[in-house]
Amino acid sequence: MQKVKNQIKPFLKWAGGKGQLLDKFNSYYPNDLKTGNIKNYFEPFLGGGAVLLNVLQQFDIKKATVYDINKNLILTWRTVQQHVDALIEILETLQKKYHSLSTENRKEFYYKKREQFNYNGHKINYLNIDADSIQHAADIIFLNKTCFNGLFRFNSKGEFNVPMGRYKNPKILDAENLQLVSDLIKNVTIKNSEFTGVESDLVSDSFVYFDPPYRPLSNTSSFTAYSNSSFGDVQQKELGKLFNRIHLLGAKQMLSNSDPKNTNPEDTFFDDLYRDFNVFRIPAKRAINSVGGKRKPINEILVTNYQVK
């Protein structure tokens, strides 16, 4: 049961965002989702949520549940869901102010905001959203749109430490899109939790999409620095086991990751981990963390536990 086209977009720039792969993903979604037989959707590594928004816009989903370990990210999603008007008002003021400043003053404004944001981060309420947490969510969107490359990275002390980006007139507020996202996710359950939380929430007729932090392509790549917890091979294997257990429960699953064969043709890490399932390779263009000027196409791994037609 196909619905409207994909006009609603992620409201954050997010490392590993799947925006440019959505067209390709469409042919890999389970048939039961397309025919309306699957009505429950789970996404344990939400991030920018490109796939969530894509799925909600296309298919008849009765219940969606999403998870992410990053409390700032989850606060922002919940604020968009529950307090979008207040959020838009703050962003409007922020955008007007920022655009009216000279380059030098913008720099001062950005770094002051960043400092304030890190200070407030220790005292705001992440669970029950109040005026201070709405302000914090607005600051997250502001920093995300004005920082270098849209990276949303925290250091080991849990501080946001990304320098200012070099955008001429960054669009800080897209009010129409924020409103549309807010309406679209009204009934989504948004959890600040480990990916493992999905296991006890599963019901029958479910589709689960896993987009874990990428396994780094080389030792120098710091692609996994989404929050101050790291996601190494131990966690990738733990996820592999979860995928096996969920398979036995009968849910349809799709999982993406970077292809280690991009840099080492001998590396069969995911082929081994998911040997009982279908492992596809699809061409992708990474937008973030590629060496300047060298944006060559690389493969993304896609695993499914169902037949793809």
Ligand SMILES: C[S@@+](CC[C@H](N)C(=O)[O-])C[C@H]1O[C@@H](n2cnc3c(N)ncnc32)[C@H](O)[C@@H]1O
């Ligand atoms: C590749 S990103 C997801 C990208 C997303 N699908 C998109 O399109 O933008 C991975 C996400 O997993 C989250 N994450 C990292 N470790 C996690 C864990 N142990 N449990 C749940 N989420 C985790 C990160 O905060 C990050 O947002």
